[in-house]
Amino acid sequence: MTTAPPSPFEYAPAPESRSIVDIAPSYGLFVDGEFVDGSGTPFTTVDPATEEVLSEVAAGTAEDVDRAVKAARRAFTRTWGPMRPADRGKYLFRIARLLQERAREFAVLESLDNGKPIRESRDVDVPLAAAHFFYHAGWADKLDWAGLGPGPRPLGVAGQVIPWNFPLLMLAWKVAPALATGNTVVLKPAETTPLTALLFAEVCRQADLPPGVVNIVTGAGDTGRAVVEHEDVDKVAFTGSTEVGKSIARAVAGTRKKLTLELGGKAANIVFDDAPIDQAVEGIVLGIFSNQGHVCCAGSRLLVQEDVHDEVVASLQRRIGTLRLGDPLDKNTDIGAINSHLQLARIRELVDIGEAEGAQRWQPACELPERGFWFPPTVFTDVSPAHRIARDEVFGPVLSVLTFRTPDEAVAKANNTTYGLSAGIWSEKGSRILAIADRLRAGVVWANTFNRFDPTSPFGGYKQSGYGREGGRVGLAAYLKEAR
Amino acid sequence: MSERLSVRKTYKLYVNGAFPRSESGRTYEVTDARGSFLANVARASRKDARDAVVAARAAFPKWSGATAYNRGQVLYRVAEVMEGRSAQFCEEVAALEGLSTSKARAAVDAAVDRWVWYAGWTDKLAAVLGGVNPVAGPYVDFSLPEPTGVVAVLAPQRSSLLGLVSVLAPVLAGGNTAVVVTSRNRPLPAVTLGEVLATSDVPGGVANLLTGDAGEIGPWLAEHDDVDAVDLTGAPAGQAMELERLAAGSVKRVLRPPAEEPDWTADPGLSRLTPFLETKTVWHPIGL
């Protein structure tokens, strides 16, 4: 906080040891159970906190993708498809345990490659990824109860393209249900965060997963396109931007490919005047600043009832002042690095637009490291629903504060977006919470909490935030078809 | 005594609970299976489709917000009113589809029964598709199905009544509102169905029926930003891919057309309900 006196209680650096991870100087593609060279020009992945090159990673071309899809098809028809469902489940249980055993390694690697604080990768990303495998493992031999009638069938080969914000967790959200339902997978990790997926490949080997069941093809947009457009892919699952989601929907139009999309969001976090203010402030902070705001369901629009606006904003600013920004590997860091130079530029652009449009920008006094990609937590007040920072997804630590006077106005403003992924409600009045939750057009509504995830809990959007669900029983439908 | 000269019906659109002519003033000739003239039918334009979407959007909050029990009763009421006009439906179906009276009768009966079937679904969906999620933490977490919104339906081209009801009823049962483009060449039962809907308790705008050419209106609906989903069942051959592409522009849910028009008498299960349902998940802490 800008006005707080310096504390005598300065936390000494508490860095998590990097030595637990062993990053190879270069990585190939993981196809048919082996690491192989890619045909494209390799690219580097950097630590966004230091801009240090971590490794060189193979770029998959259409031919590489074709090899991966063929391997996946072979595995689907020969090993994974015919396998006893209970055995498929056991493989997934093994993977869950391996992720737990190597949790620290995954957490450190994730923070290095992504820039997110170790506290989050350690306490959120990795445990949830393991939980996803554990949960879906149990489904493998119980699919008659998946809600599609008796004897539902897998689709075949799933082509999956995942984003850079939760690299391992999004992998788990994609791979675990696909494998549990008997599909095989060709996964394309994000260009800037391929390393935990490649470490996951090693986990697949340690689990003795049959070759070809999971194939990982690294690369950029072209590689993803090759996965999506491959003729022998039966299912496409994508998490990422709405813009790319639309192009994928266009690409699979007229094909047999089943498509699920988890896209952008501009979630409203609605704070009523009877809210538990301190917890609401925590929820607002968690909602927009966790993972540097690189969260599709981030609560990026704070809708606060006018009569508590000043109090909430003051509390929020004081709280933001206690956030600790810096080395992602420091166990006390709350806000890490922006994932890439590109994303940083996008955030800066939108923040500049916000100021130009007349909103009031506030940032705590906060020193940014000299190297690496950083952006301070930012709050815009006096934001109008017409401002671009109230409409466009920033995907960064930038909060827009709007006000409302009545519940009707809150709902109208919350729903006034082309997105519909998530929303938050803060109030101590139960009936009001239920009424507002009912009227919000959003796939996940957090009441008196925010950004909670669980493998049993379906996640996904309304409107242009995409379609299909991940997690829970309904999530299985994305990878199954009825027996008939 | 000479035979009484019959009073013919004017076949119009059904939009927002009213029966307008097409704003374009256009009609087209509909003939029976043997090619004899039956009627001039309103040929809906893109502007009629636009008006229908506005009506469907306006009707959505109330229809989706009605209790499931209430929606079930309304849909059952449709079956009741339809049953009373089954002779007229039989005549139209027989003429248009070239069916014997008994086969036409069977199709009409099945259509009535389909309304009854879906009427019974409205208050079961949340229990069957939703539930409590046992999350690993002190939270109550539940998921429930909710309607997607405004659904554009390209109704089957061949099955003029049973097919139409089979695609419309599930959309309404889930709480959506609909803009339907009916079978181009067999639209008469659709218009009569509109009259049934108007005299049941279905609020105006919940179901809107446009007679005309899906090939002409379909792209406008598929690309319309305020339409949430499209059912391409009756899309003209070869046009489905283009419609799906247009629908991608606003991330619409798309129900692709079957390879050929299915046997509408088969039990549809949930296959036509779930494509137009979203899952909403709600979290709340459990504490003292």
Added chain:
Amino acid sequence: MAGMTHVLDPDALSAGAPLRPEPPAPFSDVTRSDAALRAFLHGLPGVDQVGAEARVGVLATRSIKTTAKAWAIDTAISMVDLTTLEGADTPGKVRSLAAKAKQPDPTDPSCPQVAAVCVYGDLAGVARKALEGTGIHTAAVATAFPSGRASRAVKLADVRDAVAGGADEIDMVIDRGAFLAGRYLDVYDEIVAVKETCGDAHLKVILETGELVTLDNVRRASCLAMLAGGDFIKTSTGKISPAATLPVCLVMMEAVRDFRAATGRQVGVKPAGGIRTTKDAIRHLVLVNEVAGPDWLSPERFRFGASGLLNDLLLQRQKLHSGHYSGPDHVSVD
């Protein structure tokens, strides 16, 4: 009728409306009636238990190392109210505690003193004498500690007795029965009366949060105690479980923070009971630091009510200084 058996201080029972001192602005009118006080306390923002627990859960992951840990251990030692509250307490026991308070680690003169020695009222004189000239405070529990179930006259007499014996800090208990029955003004009046009776002695108001159960109640009781003039709010007597917990401390730190922001008056906080390890203590200091701010990071504003905690702090301190682990025989038994 009940009054007849307890008249130790006739003034305390004087008829007619007492002249009730006003709480500080902007809250000066909230005690004008039972209804007004109730409306005020129930109008405070609610506390979501799960959210509060999640917040302390994150704070508990703070990793305090090396220089920060050394600072935290010494600060924690200086905040300890070294406590003995047993029926078996004797002057000898109290003198021995006082000796330890003055020189917690006999092998290391750089080790700071504790903040206070906390005893029952009848032993306050013993403690005061043993602590003469050290700057260490003598704290006495009073007001029919720990239950608080006695007439107000008895409670005030208890306070007077402890102060007369030499206590310069009084740890009172609130009337939880009255609080839970919604008789907030009674609770308020009693705290006011005790504060008045304390004279120059500092007043710590024990909420006994384990009996208040909900965090909403903790928040309300904290506010009530501050309105009534308490210098500190304290979690527990140590005789009821649960005693001090991090979520309770969080809510109390938020309460004192907000109270200062509103009135300018800074009230201290004392978690007591159940804090046994250095790790617990550091977690509390982190919470103080990040929730209320560094202004509370001193013995004037933050205390630990504890006995066993001190030895663990000393062991950790020794380890930090020597580089190797110590053992229980290297610190003194109480």
